[in-house]
Amino acid sequence: MKHIWTICKREVNAFFSSLTAYIILIVFLAVSGFFTWLGGSGDLFFVGQASLNTFFGIAFWTLFFFIPAITMRMLAEERRSGTLELLATKPVTDFQIVIGKWLASWLLVIISLLFTLPYYITVANLGNIDHGATIAGYVALILISGVYTSVGIFASSLTQNQIVALILSLFIGVFFHLLFGISASVLPDWLSGIAEFLDLQFHYSTLTRGVITLESVVYMISLILIGFVLSTASLRRRMWT
Amino acid sequence: MSITVENLTKIYGSQKAVDDISFQVKTGEILGFLGPNGAGKSTTMKIISCFISPTKGSVQLDGFDINKHSEEVRRRIGYLPENNPLYTDMSIFDYLHMSAALQNVSEKEIPDRIKQMVDVCGLGPECHKNINELSKGFRQRVGLAQALIHDPDVLILDEPTTGLDPNQIVEIRSLIKEIGKEKTVMLSSHILKEVEATCDRILIISKGKLVADGSTEELKARSSGTNRLLLQIEGEGVKEGLLALDSVAQVTPADEHGKGSWFVDIKTGRDSRKEIFRLCVDRDWVLLQLTPMQSSLEDVFRKLTIQSEDL
Numbered sequence: 001m002k003h004i005w006t007i008c009k010r011e012v013n014a015f016f017s018s019l020t021a022y023i024i025l026i027v028f029l030a031v032s033g034f035f036t037w038l039g040g041s042g043d044l045f046f047v048g049q050a051s052l053n054t055f056f057g058i059a060f061w062t063l064f065f066f067i068p069a070i071t072m073r074m075l076a077e078e079r080r081s082g083t084l085e086l087l088a089t090k091p092v093t094d095f096q097i098v099i100g101k102w103l104a105s106w107l108l109v110i111i112s113l114l115f116t117l118p119y120y121i122t123v124a125n126l127g128n129i130d131h132g133a134t135i136a137g138y139v140a141l142i143l144i145s146g147v148y149t150s151v152g153i154f155a156s157s158l159t160q161n162q163i164v165a166l167i168l169s170l171f172i173g174v175f176f177h178l179l180f181g182i183s184a185s186v187l188p189d190w191l192s193g194i195a196e197f198l199d200l201q202f203h204y205s206t207l208t209r210g211v212i213t214l215e216s217v218v219y220m221i222s223l224i225l226i227g228f229v230l231s232t233a234s235l236r237r238r239m240w241t
Numbered sequence: 242m243s244i245t246v247e248n249l250t251k252i253y254g255s256q257k258a259v260d261d262i263s264f265q266v267k268t269g270e271i272l273g274f275l276g277p278n279g280a281g282k283s284t285t286m287k288i289i290s291c292f293i294s295p296t297k298g299s300v301q302l303d304g305f306d307i308n309k310h311s312e313e314v315r316r317r318i319g320y321l322p323e324n325n326p327l328y329t330d331m332s333i334f335d336y337l338h339m340s341a342a343l344q345n346v347s348e349k350e351i352p353d354r355i356k357q358m359v360d361v362c363g364l365g366p367e368c369h370k371n372i373n374e375l376s377k378g379f380r381q382r383v384g385l386a387q388a389l390i391h392d393p394d395v396l397i398l399d400e401p402t403t404g405l406d407p408n409q410i411v412e413i414r415s416l417i418k419e420i421g422k423e424k425t426v427m428l429s430s431h432i433l434k435e436v437e438a439t440c441d442r443i444l445i446i447s448k449g450k451l452v453a454d455g456s457t458e459e460l461k462a463r464s465s466g467t468n469r470l471l472l473q474i475e476g477e478g479v480k481e482g483l484l485a486l487d488s489v490a491q492v493t494p495a496d497e498h499g500k501g502s503w504f505v506d507i508k509t510g511r512d513s514r515k516e517i518f519r520l521c522v523d524r525d526w527v528l529l530q531l532t533p534m535q536s537s538l539e540d541v542f543r544k545l546t547i548q549s550e551d552l
Binding site for chain 2: 003006018081085089091241
């Protein structure tokens with residue numbers, strides 16, 4: 001546990017000591033903020049309701065692109081620079097490395113999401129906001145970030161090249177983000193049920209409506225864990241090839 | 242703490258990087274691991290430090306097996322990988338702190354350990370600088386410092402002096418010698434002088450195979466087998482005359498050293514210089530030169546590694 005925290009702390013510090021990190025963060029906040037408040041039809045003023053649903057709908061998309069940009073360097077850069085050799089020859093397991101990196105990325109996303117709390121405060125002052133649904137919405141964002149972070153770490157464990165890692169994680173992510181949802185409407189009934197369950201947007205929208213169901217939570221946590229296992233296996237592969 | 246390597250083999254795809262190597266490093270020994278680039282030095286070191294697994298064979302540190310007790314092994318090893326990778330975005334202090342924490346040094350002891358490492362490795366004034374601001378020599382010291390931070394019993398250094406200038410090399414060498422008084426050290430290099438200067442014992446590896454094992458002197462003696470003289474003589478029938486001598490094993494022309502020059506290989510444990518002189522007097526030859534040729538470690542190395550390429 002201590003080791004996971006040591007690795008995580010290093011990554012968080014490294015993030016905030018690099019300029020690119022701030023650029024990524026600003027772009028994320030600018031894009032999310034723009035579409036939430038000023039995006040024209042569909043923005044918060046257009047809808048005219050004291051709810052953050054607009055923001056949750058947009059963050060679903062911006063996070064999809066933002067998270068791989070954070071996770072892409074996590075393991076790929078360690079591989080490229082050879083520091084993985086330093087890390088892995090300390091008394092640290094590969095699993096701990098993966099968790100440490102994942103935790104760091106996830107914390108960074110959560111910190112970024114904290115910057116959107118002023119939206120909540122603003123809207124709460126403008127009208128009667130449904131606090132329960134809003135909190136559920138944030139829980140959903142945090143959970144779904146966990147999933148995409150896990151996917152991103154896995155993608156980053158496969159290559160030495162950050163850009164490849166970015167593209168790979170978008171590629172894997174898009175299935176859960178979009179493709180399963182689309183295929184649910186075209187597949188035969190018995191398959192479409194499965195596809196619909198795999199579709200993250202389905203679970204996400206349930207959650208943001210304020211309905212926290214066990215199956216959604218279990219599904220997302222399972223995805224996160226599968227990511228851990230695959231990433232660890234991918235790091236482990238160096239031992240045998 | 243001793244290292245025992247038995248029948249170690251590592252195959253990458255179809256290529257045998259390490260081919261059935263066995264050796265032992267005793268406690269307190271500085272072992273030089275020598276070989277041309279791509280001979281399997283780094284692979285062997287990566288296996289010992291548990292970064293990769295061997296295809297066959299075993300490595301033990303005082304009974305701790307790298308497969309079964311990987312964590313125990315890693316806790317006892319300080320490892321400096323090839324090319325000295327570092328987190329260049331961290332300050333030396335933070336980096337050493339992290340390395341110590343990952344090596345299970347207790348939070349209380351870490352500041353003391355860092356202070357010690359800063360002293361031992363001479364990092365003093367640079368301590369709060371970022372690693373990417375450091376010169377190569379200083380980075381190498383940081384690499385050594387992180388390997389030593391938890392006071393390991395075994396130190397594995399993969400080409401610790403690559404890319405350093407001659408002064409830095411001397412400094413790092415004496416640092417390693419100092420450290421090696423108490424610890425088991427294994428260092429790799431393809432520079433012979435380095436190994437000759439620092440190590441008690443030398444292993445030479447070529448094409449994944451161990452081709453020699455011994456102290457510097459032993460290796461020199463073994464490789465030459467016979468002593469060699471360079472002779473330059475004016476006269477008739479020199480070769481036959483020399484070969485007739487009891488102690489001479491072989492005579493080969495050495496015209497590159499001047500007209501009438503010969504390399505004369507003397508049988509082990511014999512000295513034929515007096516005989517040769519008398520022979521010259523008897524036959525009325527003019528002896529222009531008689532030089533004993535000492536085989537350097539460089540010759541040994543070349544001989545051994547080129548031989549194994551022919552195999």
